[in-house]
Amino acid sequence: xxxxxxxxLKSMKxxxxxxxxLLVPVLAVVLLLSGCVxxxxxxxxxxxxxxxxxxxxxxxxxxxxxxxxxxxxxxLPKLNEEAAKSGKQYQFIYEDGKxxxxxxxxxxxxxTNIDGVKFIIGGICSSExxxxxxxxxxxxxxxxxxxxxxxxxEGASPYTFTFSYSDEITGKTLAKEMSKYERxxxxxxxxxxxxxxQKVFLDELKAxxxxxxxxxxxxxPKGATDMRSTLEKVKKMAPAAVLLNPNAGxxxxxxxxxxxxxxxxxxTLFGQYAYISETALxxxxxxxxxxxxxxxxxxxxxxxxxxxxxxxxxxxxxxxxGVYYTAAYLDDTKIITSLINELGNDxxxxxxxxxxxxxxxxxxxxxxxxxxxxPGVAGGIxxxxxxxxxxxx
Amino acid sequence: xxxxxxxLNSLVVGTxxxxxxxxxxxxxxxxxxxxxxxxxxxxSAAYALWYxxxxxxxxxxxxxxxxxxxxxxxxxxxxxxxxxxxxxEHLFGLLVSFSFGxxxxxxxxxIFGTDGKFFLTTPLPTIRFSDLYLTFPGIAxxxxxxxxxxxxxxxxxxxxxxxxxKAVSENSYLLDSLSFNAATVRLxxxxxxxxxxxxxxxxxxxxxxxxxxxxxNLIVLAFIALLVxxxxxxxxxxxxxxxxxxxxxxxxxxxxxEYSVSLSWKMVIVFVVAAIFLTWKPNGxxxxxxxxx
Numbered sequence: 001x002x003x004x005x006x007x008x009l010k011s012m013k014x015x016x017x018x019x020x021x022l023l024v025p026v027l028a029v030v031l032l033l034s035g036c037v038x039x040x041x042x043x044x045x046x047x048x049x050x051x052x053x054x055x056x057x058x059x060x061x062x063x064x065x066x067x068x069x070x071x072x073x074x075x076l077p078k079l080n081e082e083a084a085k086s087g088k089q090y091q092f093i094y095e096d097g098k099x100x101x102x103x104x105x106x107x108x109x110x111x112t113n114i115d116g117v118k119f120i121i122g123g124i125c126s127s128e129x130x131x132x133x134x135x136x137x138x139x140x141x142x143x144x145x146x147x148x149x150x151x152x153x154e155g156a157s158p159y160t161f162t163f164s165y166s167d168e169i170t171g172k173t174l175a176k177e178m179s180k181y182e183r184x185x186x187x188x189x190x191x192x193x194x195x196x197x198q199k200v201f202l203d204e205l206k207a208x209x210x211x212x213x214x215x216x217x218x219x220x221p222k223g224a225t226d227m228r229s230t231l232e233k234v235k236k237m238a239p240a241a242v243l244l245n246p247n248a249g250x251x252x253x254x255x256x257x258x259x260x261x262x263x264x265x266x267x268t269l270f271g272q273y274a275y276i277s278e279t280a281l282x283x284x285x286x287x288x289x290x291x292x293x294x295x296x297x298x299x300x301x302x303x304x305x306x307x308x309x310x311x312x313x314x315x316x317x318x319x320x321x322g323v324y325y326t327a328a329y330l331d332d333t334k335i336i337t338s339l340i341n342e343l344g345n346d347x348x349x350x351x352x353x354x355x356x357x358x359x360x361x362x363x364x365x366x367x368x369x370x371x372x373x374x375p376g377v378a379g380g381i382x383x384x385x386x387x388x389x390x391x392x393x
Numbered sequence: 394x395x396x397x398x399x400x401l402n403s404l405v406v407g408t409x410x411x412x413x414x415x416x417x418x419x420x421x422x423x424x425x426x427x428x429x430x431x432x433x434x435x436x437s438a439a440y441a442l443w444y445x446x447x448x449x450x451x452x453x454x455x456x457x458x459x460x461x462x463x464x465x466x467x468x469x470x471x472x473x474x475x476x477x478x479x480x481x482e483h484l485f486g487l488l489v490s491f492s493f494g495x496x497x498x499x500x501x502x503x504i505f506g507t508d509g510k511f512f513l514t515t516p517l518p519t520i521r522f523s524d525l526y527l528t529f530p531g532i533a534x535x536x537x538x539x540x541x542x543x544x545x546x547x548x549x550x551x552x553x554x555x556x557x558x559k560a561v562s563e564n565s566y567l568l569d570s571l572s573f574n575a576a577t578v579r580l581x582x583x584x585x586x587x588x589x590x591x592x593x594x595x596x597x598x599x600x601x602x603x604x605x606x607x608x609x610n611l612i613v614l615a616f617i618a619l620l621v622x623x624x625x626x627x628x629x630x631x632x633x634x635x636x637x638x639x640x641x642x643x644x645x646x647x648x649x650x651e652y653s654v655s656l657s658w659k660m661v662i663v664f665v666v667a668a669i670f671l672t673w674k675p676n677g678x679x680x681x682x683x684x685x686x
Contacts, residue, residue, distance in 0.1 A: 059507045060604075190657050216649070220656040225509070225601035228402045229646040230656050236395050236649060249509060253602045259516035260528060284516055 047088045049345050051336075052111035054104055054122030054132070057096040060223060060249020064124050067321040068146070069094065071329045072121070074311045079337045086341045097123045099247075101131030101192075108132040112141050118347050119144070119340065121332055126150035126167075127192040133160040142347035144336050146328040149273075150196035154373050159351055161373050163328040163363060165296055167193065169379040170272055171200025173294045177381065178241050178270055179209040185216035185239035187230060187254065189246040195219075197245055197272060215239050223250065227257055235264045243270040248320065251275055252283030259284035268292065276382065276389050277320050288384050296324030297380040298391040304330075304362045324363065331361030394524045396647065403642035404635075405531040405600070408538030411634040412593040414615040414622075415545050416586030418630045422549070423558045423582040424478035426486035427616060430470060430494035432608025434587045435594025437497050438463040442595055443510055443603055459591055466497070467587030471580045478579060494612070501605040509602040517600070530599040537592065542631050549627050558582060610660075614638060617663065621670045623677015633670070633678050640666050 053072060055065035072092055080089045093115050095107030104123050111117045120143045123129045129148035133156035136143050142159045149164040151171075174197070178184050184205075188198040198217075205212050215237040218230045234242060246254045251274035258264075269291040274280060276295045281288045304327055311326070312318055318326055336350065343349040359367040367375040382389040413431060420428040441462035445455025473493060477486040517528040527535075549555035560568050561575045568575050590608075598607055614637060622633030641662035648654040654662075670678065 058502065060509065062506060062508055216653065218653065218655055221659075223604070224656060225598075225604065225607060226406065227656065229399055229642060232395065232398055232402065232646060233649050233653065252511075253509060256511075256516045257601075260519050260526070262519070262526075263524070283511075283514060287516075 045087065046084070047345075048091055049083075049088055049340060050091050050093055050115055050117045052108075052115065052117040052120040052122070053092050053094045054097040054107045054111070054120055054128055055094065055124045056099040056128075057094065059098045059100070060247065061099040061125060063320040064147075064248065064325075065096070067316075067318045068124060068325075068329055070311055070315040070318065071321070071326050072333065073315065074307070075330055075333050079333060083337060083341050088341060090337060092121075093117065097125065097128040099123075099125040099127060101127045104128035104131045105135070108135055108141075118142065118345055119336055119350070121146065121329075121336070123148060125193060126153065126196060129153060129160065129162065130156065130192055133157040136160050139348050139351070142336075142351055144332050146332040147325045150192050151200060152192075152196060156373065159347060161354060161369055163332045163367070163375055164325075165377040165379055166374045167196045168200050170294050171197045172204045173379045173381065174243060174270060174272070175201050175204035175209060177292060177294065178243060179205070179212050181239075181241040181268065182211060183213050183215045183237070183239045184241045184243065185218070185234045185237060186214065186243040186245055187216075187218045187220070187227070187234060189224070189250055190219050190222050191247045194245050194247055201243070222247070225253060227254055228260075231258055231261060235261060239267055241268045241270060244275065245272060246274055248274045248277065248280070251277075251280040255280065255284040255287055259287040270294070275384070276322055278387060279319060281384055281387050281389070285387050289386070291384040293382040293384065293389050294379055295382060295389070296322070297378055299323055299327055299362055301327075301362055327362035331359075331363050331367065335359050335361065335367070398525055399643060399646035401525060401527055401531075403639050403646065405527070405534050406642060407635045407638035408534050409593055409597045409611060410614045410618055410638050411538050411542060411631050412534070412596070413590060413611050414618045414630050414634045415541065415627070416589040417612075417615050417619050418624075418627050419545070419549075419558070419582050420586050421619065421624055423561050423579050424474060424486070425481070425483045426474055426478055426490060427619070428470060428474070428490045428583070428586065429487065429612055429616065430490040430497065431586060431590040432594075432612030432615075433494035433497035433501075434463065434466045434470070434608075435590035435592075435611075436598070436603075436605065436608040437466055437501060437594070438587075438591030439594040439598045439603055439607075440501055440505055443512060443598075444505070446512065459595065460588065463587045463591035464584055467584035468580070469493075470587065471583045474583070475576060475579060494608070498605045498609070505605070507605055509604050511602060512599050528600055530596055534596045534600065537596070541589070546627055546631075614663065617667045621667055621678060623680035626677055626679045629677045629679035636670070636678075637663055637666055
């Protein structure tokens with residue numbers, strides 16, 4: 001090749017014989033070096049590492065699973081670009097956890113026994129992650145959930161982590177905000193995530209706000225479609241503030257049926273993550289206007305905003321997943337894959353690194369798992385104004 | 394007022410169960426098979442209506458499609474259950490109809506997804522009487538329940554058609570010899586039952602949320618009502634449908650404060666109530682003891 005190039009240049013008479021004799025060794029060195037660089041960048045064998053993803057792909061919370069898949073589809077080429085430097089590439093294998101413990105365990109067993117994965121991103125719902133956490137105790141698999149927030153995850157297994165803020169923060173912040181009222185009520189769906197918030201909320205009120213009376217503490221079955229009797233009971237107790245604590249799939253049904261009780265308006269409405277979505281708020285716009293919501297902290301990052309816009313324009317909306325959990329998915333996959341790139345497909349080594357180091361990401365500049373299964377992120381307070389949850393503090 | 398409001402809400406739920414218990418009774422009377430697939434049949438018709446409205450069809454057109462869907466599913470049930478009814482394989486018939494229901498739910502979930510759907514995305518319109526209120530679908534359910542209950546009580550007890558329906562399950566060969574076609578009677582009953590189930594499915598989900606397994610709880614309650622009321626008594630079935638629904642609904646609705654019983658306990662109370670009634674009157678609430686010759 002080099003020989004042909006020299007012949008060509010000679011024939012074109014662009015260079016003198018002397019300058020050509022100088023150019024030849026220079027070109028030879030350059031080509032040799034570029035060959036060496038190529039050898040470093042592209043190793044002969046690429047190791048494909050499978051990473052399991054457990055998320056609700058069907059059921060009430062299916063929207064979260066579908067939107068999570070959009071984020072992961074977006075992130076994968078970038079992760080592989082980085083992984084290629086260390087001779088690796090990643091493949092995500094999705095399994096449906098259906099937001100339920102039993103289905104998550106089935107998904108976990110399929111991923112670990114049949115697909116042979118050693119790392120799992122998921123589940124989304126606390127029920128999923130709580131169910132699979134005990135299975136990871138032997139250190140053969142590491143689970144990193146992007147969004148499970150039940151406080152029971154704290155210490156559930158040394159090999160289970162979550163990038164969500166804890167429901168403990170949500171429960172305590174809600175208790176603090178609602179302690180301004182003497183008579184309060186809480187309506188909870190029978191679901192791990194919601195029961196977790198309810199427990200922290202009630203414990204916090206009992207411990208730190210003894211003047212507050214919980215006049216109604218109602219629980220309805222998971223996925224219930226008619227909560228009118230429950231709402232009548234709460235209305236009868238005339239609370240000054242009501243906390244709606246349903247799961248995402250039931251949030252709009254509960255709000256709609258509450259809005260049918262038109263003569264019951266003298267109360268302040270509080271909610272959690274389920275009401276951050278504009279879809280849920282649109283089910284009963286008059287009722288939810290002014291609602292106080294405790295959810296994830298506000299993330300101010302132009303880079304993240306640009307990524308969210310890009311995903312939404314190319315793959316569809318991320319309305320239900322929201323900005324925080326989109327960021328959590330990006331941070332989760334980036335941190336886990338960077339550690340695998342560095343330490344190999346070894347859950348024990350990656351777990352050790354997670355416990356020893358501090359990481360920077362979109363959700364926080366200081367993601368720290370040293371003393372907790374949670375990343376140490378605080379909650380945020382929002383107020384619903386004109387159908388949108390607007391960040392307050 | 395609070396008691397009346399809870400009673401009204403409970404009556405709507407009770408009437409939904411009555412409206413599904415009646416077709417369950419009709420199918421049992423003509424074939425001695427508990428057709429547990431009726432709940433899913435009703436929900437399928439509701440999905441057909443929802444799909445039609447979402448696709449921008451006119452209301453009569455969407456209702457027509459839902460009706461056709463119910464008729465097709467009724468005919469399909471007949472094709473599945475007829476041989477078993479003829480051979481008097483009643484337990485096998487129960488299993489087949491249950492599987493038919495599960496299959497329908499799975500197909501709905503695959504086609505439409507499992508997230509909740511709404512006929513109206515905003516709060517339902519309501520009618521108010523002083524401090525009491527009812528949604529439009531709730532009122533329609535109460536009125537339809539009253540009319541249809543009386544109608545079927547009269548048809549079953551006082552007309553030749555009702556007697557024929559009962560006779561076909563007792564001795565279809567004898568009925569055939571009298572030049573009545575037992576299979577036609579059973580086909581007709583299954584189609585009518587499926588259309589009724591479709592009506593209940595639409596009314597129930599119009600009043601709350603449309604999900605693939607919305608018919609399951611209803612059919613379980615209707616089945617319990619049929620057993621408690623007595624499988625051979627329509628009056629008993631209607632009465633027991635209200636009993637097994639109203640008692641738990643009132644216990645949950647009227648308890649409050651420190652001794653509040655949450656909605657999560659409802660099905661537990663339903664089974665306890667059913668167990669008590671079945672122990673007290675194992676042959677049904679209104680069934681008289683028959684003399685064994």
